Amino acid sequence: MPATNRTGDIAPAERTPAERAADHAALARLADTLVPALAGKLGAGSLGEIEIREDGWAVRVRRSAPDAGRRASDRSADRARHTGLPGHTGPHAPHAPAQAPVAEPVASSDGPVHAAATAPVVGVFRPGLSVGARVRTGDRIAVVDLLGIPQDVAAPVDGVLVEVLAQAGDGVEYGQEVAVIEAAAPKAAPAAPSTDGEG
């Protein structure tokens, strides 16, 4: 069963509050009706990514990378990840200000929304919280040691830690997915990427 991501992006630069509310409503509608259908399509075929545009909004559904380690041999499946970063408005648009990589909410096709926590730096993984722990956005789940200095792996959403993907002492690269959070309120997720001020 393929995991899929959904991202609402290409937020128009200037929208009035009323327009923005309409945008959100449209996005929620798109997410509710389209995403399951698209996820099904994506699961059946070999496409890595499908994008639907409507009323100035786009919903992009893409297959997540099968291997968080991203070795050269299987990197092609991962291509969509960095070519479709939100915030790109053209070939010369700079990346968003340097921050830890954005973890995108991941919806499996049958309901609960999962989000991956990623390594903020390249280094040695040390686990922290155990599976089952309740977390708030920004909580430290684990750390990555950068030359002995611990750097927090932060929870990307409120929810429950359902899986830790790295072992104690593992070397992890920048942006590698190291833990999975099941989001507390699945319905909140589509509205979360209303990226005001981005774009």
Add this chain to the structure above:
Amino acid sequence: MVSRILIANRGEIALRILRACRTLGIEAVVAYSEADRESLPAMLADEAICIGPADARRSYLSAPALISAALVTGCDAVHPGYGFLSEDDAFADAVRAHGLTFIGPPADVLDKFASKAEVRRLLATHGLPTVPGSGLLADEEQALAEAARVGYPVLLKPSAGGGGKGMRMVRSPRELAAVLPICRSEARAAFGDDSLYLEKWLEDNRHVEIQVAVDKYGHGVHLWERDCSIQRRHQKILEESPSPAMSAAGRKELAERAIKAVVAAGYENVGTLEFLVDSEGNAYFIEINCRIQVEHPVTEMLTGIDLVATQIRIASGEPLGFAQEDVPQRGHAIEFRINAEDPAHDFRPGAGTIERFNAPGGPGVRFDSHAYVGYEVPPYYDSLLGKLIVWAPTREGAIARGRAALSELIVDGVTTNVAIHRALLQSEPFLSGKFTTNLLDRVGGAAFLAAAERPG
């Protein structure tokens, strides 16, 4: 010998280092930023590891990220390539402190050769000619006396300066007296220090550099010169060897003085000494580059010596293994830098996806490039897409091979500077070998192209 190297760089030089590792039987791990995930070196390496975001300050310029990546991937050495942290003595020292071998000069050597002014003084004491100049100028009277001694025109320079700020070229005592107070106030405003000195202004100069290699045991050789006078805005775009401006005796003498001076001064590993050569053939030392250089393949074509492998062997503590008489200067080589930039529009850098691509081939043709069909040229880094190097027994032969090879090169989807190279191979100053560093900048890229297109 080291056994597993982290390549702390990107683009064509990462690929070049990877090739040297493979020929030496050394494993190679490529460190890449998020923007270089799909790059050729990352794909071809034994292992590739993401070290940070596109922003070089958090990836290729982050010493902690690079050293951490080397440690978690089990490397025992780091090759910094060129640019980025390649000449940073603090990085070299940190690499060593973590038990890794830095492929380049040791930290103390980098530190010793870091300051341009210090290095000029140091190498002058070991017999290298430097640009005639003054010490700090106390007042107008002293400035006039020093300028008269050095000879007009002179370049007035702030001691604390850099980047051309506060510099003035003056042609007469009257002009010097007039601009001295202006330069002082500009220097004070820009650097908080109004001390000035002056240097002889070398009007029509060429840029000639001597490649050297010195092992840990003080055994050094020179690998002859490269002429890098074809530049745009002080950036080299075409390099060749031998220099068409130097006589056989002149180049031998300069190369021998250069290697003698750097060995005496305690240099170690591969390096390059840069000289300005004036219209009378006098060479003046300006600086040393303590790294592998973009144009190193020119020397490799002439000598048959792998300079990157030599760097790795020297850093591993091996003796050089060859003597000066084993370094031939055979035939003629020209390198064309293929940049993603538009020569018709002020060399504006470009980005985009390569849609069609063909690398030139044939006898005496080498193409070092990380380009491939579908490669997205990221906008974050320098614009070098590849280097075409041609070799032939004579300069005329190399030019003919250059023309043939450039006609085979296809890069669609991204604007490149290939047109400027084709124009150079039609231009009288280039063909006759009589050109100086301002050949392109005097008229500008667009005008140079237009002139080449005119028939006759």
